[in-house]
Amino acid sequence: MTSSPPLYKNVRSQQSAGVGTQCTAEFTVRASDLEMPPVGKDGKSAAKRGLLERLSSGEVIIGDGGFVFALEKRGYVKAGPWTPEATIEHPEAVRQLHREFLRAGSTVMQTFTFYASEDKLENRGNYVEQKFSGQKVNEAACDIAREVADEGDALVAGGVSQTPSYLSCKSETEVKAIFRKQLDVFIKKNVDFMLAEYFEHVEEAEWAVHVLKESGKPVGATLCIGPEGDLSGVSAGDCAVRLVKAGADIVGVNCHFDPATCLKTMKLMKEGLEAAKLKAHLMVQPLALHTPDCNKQGFIDLPEFPFALEPRIATRWDTHKYARDAYNLGIRYIGGCCGFEPYHIRAIAEELAAERGFLPKASEKHDAWGGGLAMHTKPWVRARAQQAYWEKLIPATGRPYSASFSKPDSWGVTKGDKDLMQQREVTTENQLKEMFEKQKNVTGLVA
Numbered sequence: 001m002t003s004s005p006p007l008y009k010n011v012r013s014q015q016s017a018g019v020g021t022q023c024t025a026e027f028t029v030r031a032s033d034l035e036m037p038p039v040g041k042d043g044k045s046a047a048k049r050g051l052l053e054r055l056s057s058g059e060v061i062i063g064d065g066g067f068v069f070a071l072e073k074r075g076y077v078k079a080g081p082w083t084p085e086a087t088i089e090h091p092e093a094v095r096q097l098h099r100e101f102l103r104a105g106s107t108v109m110q111t112f113t114f115y116a117s118e119d120k121l122e123n124r125g126n127y128v129e130q131k132f133s134g135q136k137v138n139e140a141a142c143d144i145a146r147e148v149a150d151e152g153d154a155l156v157a158g159g160v161s162q163t164p165s166y167l168s169c170k171s172e173t174e175v176k177a178i179f180r181k182q183l184d185v186f187i188k189k190n191v192d193f194m195l196a197e198y199f200e201h202v203e204e205a206e207w208a209v210h211v212l213k214e215s216g217k218p219v220g221a222t223l224c225i226g227p228e229g230d231l232s233g234v235s236a237g238d239c240a241v242r243l244v245k246a247g248a249d250i251v252g253v254n255c256h257f258d259p260a261t262c263l264k265t266m267k268l269m270k271e272g273l274e275a276a277k278l279k280a281h282l283m284v285q286p287l288a289l290h291t292p293d294c295n296k297q298g299f300i301d302l303p304e305f306p307f308a309l310e311p312r313i314a315t316r317w318d319t320h321k322y323a324r325d326a327y328n329l330g331i332r333y334i335g336g337c338c339g340f341e342p343y344h345i346r347a348i349a350e351e352l353a354a355e356r357g358f359l360p361k362a363s364e365k366h367d368a369w370g371g372g373l374a375m376h377t378k379p380w381v382r383a384r385a386q387q388a389y390w391e392k393l394i395p396a397t398g399r400p401y402s403a404s405f406s407k408p409d410s411w412g413v414t415k416g417d418k419d420l421m422q423q424r425e426v427t428t429e430n431q432l433k434e435m436f437e438k439q440k441n442v443t444g445l446v447a
């Protein structure tokens, strides 16, 4: 079946031509009907091609989803520190989530090393550095990611993220030394490529890229910024240029904003690179949350962050649109961050199935555009087994007193502010009281 076009594409084109507006067997597309990624005789992938090789040949790379958010909801990560000690405390939970993303179509297993820098693991009373050490957390993350990546055709990305040390105005040498400790583990564990992600300040991301480049492996770099640029006032276009000049092979944004906003930022980055006559691959990993009301600081400034964001969750159909828009913008590394669950990643893989030439395994349980509903008992639900239905639907929230938009807190606190300083000790009662008072005055949300 290598020469025939994927069935999935046929179904989409029939539907968009209006042929498939009734519920027929044409809708039922099974993963087994389609090509799967090449595998060797031993059941494993033939020698894996590297990231840059894949991107340069036009292959779509699908990232994974938001581990801290997903594992917080499952009970393995604490909201607040958001650190990944689950790699040691609950490796089975981390492994299972990797497996679900792999099954959903991810071609990258990011090591669960978000906020796994030593300074973050001992910030504000965190016990992880003392009890386990950053090295052990990072090593365990690499082992789990590799184990699952080798169950399919996925690559392992060693990831670093922004540090409390930078926000506390530590020197370039000090901040780089922190990244280097994580890099040592990634080199020892031989990850496939490096990723600097979730940086609010391009300067710190440049430092991370410099360090990760020492590995000689490909380096991706994403900032958690919106169209207004980074938190020190550098425009999105200039941020992209600086990251490429620092040595990043792939640049883009992740987290903090919804898919539509992230794609606006990506457009600005792309234009910035074009104006500077620089070439780089583009990547995007947004939130699976709707955040049209965010300011420059992104979703952490919304009053609902982090425990009441559920009404904002993107549907799988929203995610289809995101994947198509990202692809049309020329982005070939498309993934997700906080809020992205395996079914969102599957939606990316399904939307781009024709381009990729295969569906993910998880599509065995998900026929295209709700096609599985053709098996439903109730006729009115069977009537929903069609693309036209789900594409047009505007979901209700079921919350009659819910507003569409919130007002971000807008404290405007960033690098160098005393309230952001790294502090080993637990946050004190007095420090908390001070914050509660400030919140009363600033937001008026608390009576």
Ligand SMILES: [Zn+2]
Binding pocket: 066, 254, 255, 256, 337, 338
């Ligand atoms: Zn995120």
